[in-house]
Structure formats: C-alpha cells, structure tokens
Amino acid sequence: MKGARNRPGNDPGPRPEVLLALFAAALLLFNFPLLAVWNVPATVFGLPVLPVALFVIWAGLVAILAMVSERRREGGDGPA
Numbered sequence: 001m002k003g004a005r006n007r008p009g010n011d012p013g014p015r016p017e018v019l020l021a022l023f024a025a026a027l028l029l030f031n032f033p034l035l036a037v038w039n040v041p042a043t044v045f046g047l048p049v050l051p052v053a054l055f056v057i058w059a060g061l062v063a064i065l066a067m068v069s070e071r072r073r074e075g076g077d078g079p080a
Contacts, residue, residue, distance in 0.1 A: 014068045022065055029057050
C-alpha cells in the first residue's frame with residue numbers, strides 16, 4: 001500500500017514550484033539593492049525602519065508559506 005502514499009498528488013505539503021518561488025522572492029527581498037531602500041535614518045513607531053522592514057518581509061513570507069501549505073492540505077489547490 002505504500003505506492004498510493006508516495007504518489008506526488010497525495011503530498012500534503014506545498015508544491016516544489018511554490019517553494020522555489022517563495023525562496024526566490026526571499027532571496028530578492030533580503031538582497032542588497034532592496035535592503036538599501038530601507039536603510040534610512042527614520043523611525044516607524046519609534047523603531048528604526050530597517051529592522052521593521054526585515055521583520056515585516058519575514059513575517060509576510062512565513063504567512064504566505066502557511067497559507068499555501070494549508071490550502072494544499074485542504075485540497076483547494078487542485079491536482080498536482
């Protein structure tokens with residue numbers, strides 16, 4: 001019975017293409033040219049902009065990964 005369990009369509013996690021796209025987005029968002037945009041002498045609610053931007057970007061990527069993982073687990077992503 002292990003054949004049915006190991007088929008790609010039965011995998012409860014996100015598809016590899018989605019994970020690769022999220023990795024590429026993280027690579028671009030955490031790379032120098034875009035981080036230089038946030039390196040300004042300003043504050044957001046009393047906090048420096050760069051750490052706030054890093055946290056917001058990271059939290060957004062984690063939230064997107066969680067949404068994609070849950071959608072796939074519920075079967076809303078369609079056949080693989």
